Amino acid sequence: MQGFTPEAIDALVQRPECDVILIEADGSRGMPLKAPDEHEPCIPKSSCCVIAVMGGHTLGAKVSTENVHRWSQFADITGLTPDATLQLSDLVALVRHPQGAFKNVPQGCRRVWFINRFSQCENAIAQSELLQPLQQHDVEAIWLGDIQEHPAIARRFVN
DSSP, X not given: OOOOOHHHHHHHHTSTTOSOOOOOOOOSTTOSEEOOOTTOOOOOTTOOEEEEEEEGGGTTSEEXXXXXXXXXXXXXXXXXXXXXXXXXXXXXXXXXXXTSTTTXXXXXXXXXXXXXXXXXXXXXXXXXHHTHHHHTTSOSEEEEEOTTSSSSEEEEEEO
16 A cells, blocks of 8 residues: 655645644554665654554563564664563663664654553653653653543643
């Protein structure tokens, strides 16, 4: 499947009939975690907010090619080996790494880290570790929740 080019989106932003353009650009093959490939992500220069979504239900689980798209890139960023147990620090590494979740995000663009399907493990994490990307200004907000629930965002931390 091929979508719009970043340049086409940039042109669309200039049109008066477009107030908000929401682009879903997953490309994770349905897996809860992903690291970007060399040519990814293709983010329009006109983007004002990028939301990196990660599957919180993978915390405490073993990770491998079965649940991580682009395993070799993910392993390079996190230092994990196949069947290692995923820790919050590994997700933080994916957020903070220059080749990680926010790779190619335009300068000045708002960065939001959304940990989806998080309700099962929310009490099992250290809040100080979770908030590290916020405190280090890697992201402007951290959302915890489950897109299938109402409300979808259960907790928000904002810088």
